[in-house]
Amino acid sequence: MPSYELSLVLRQLPRPELISVIKRTAESIFNKGGIIRKLENLGARPLPHKVSEHGVVHKEGTYFSIFFDTAPTKILDLKEEFGRDIDIIRRNIYKVEESAEFKCTLHDEMLPPAYRKDVQEIIDIAKRKHKPKYNYNSGLDYYPFQK
Template identity: 40%
Template sequence: MPRYELSLIMRALERPTLVEAMKRVVSELINQGAIVRGMESLGERQLPYTMMAHAQKFYYGHYFILDIEASTRLCHNINPYFKRDIDIIRKHFIVPHYIKYKPFECTGPYTGMYAPESKKLETDKKLRKKLGVIE
């Protein structure tokens, strides 16, 4: 299963209500077949702009990042649940950069079969030697 980061912005709620809302989100993810690896709270902050959700304006929100492993279909299957939950302002699935890009090491110039100039020069030299043009 691919690994994702789920970025959530929740309404500015009291702590017990916020805990209940996060329990609902995590339990729904688990019911859909996801594996929750970690959860990080980034705290309550003022939103960068006024956000509309469920016919209400929001100026503050709690930011969360959930580290999950889930099937590729989960992103589409969980959207209706997130749209119904009135405590969620925004959600976004992210493929982390440490999974997207694998480190690449340069091992020197490419000398394979399709190397642009190196093969051509070698075959040209062999051909010239064969024809007796260059010794």
């Protein structure tokens, strides 16, 4: 199953109600066959601008980030369900891409730039893109396309 990140902005609530909103959100992920990997509380802060959601204007919110795995077909159902929850101001679900493995050794880094593999690849690309310029010594005393 692919990994996803759910970014939530909840309205300002007392702690017990905030816990119940997070439990509701987690249960909806579980009910859709998802697995929660990590839950982060990013704290309460003022919103960047006034946000009107469910007929109420909000100026502050509590930010949460939930990392979970689920089937791609369930994402739209989750978005719809979170959209109906009046305690959630903003919600976005992003697919988490796995980062490529980067291997680096001290020996390669200590080489002069001209001898490094990545620099040599860049030089080869530049040589392939090199276009021949107009040959001004073509027997004419002037450039024929100039007015």
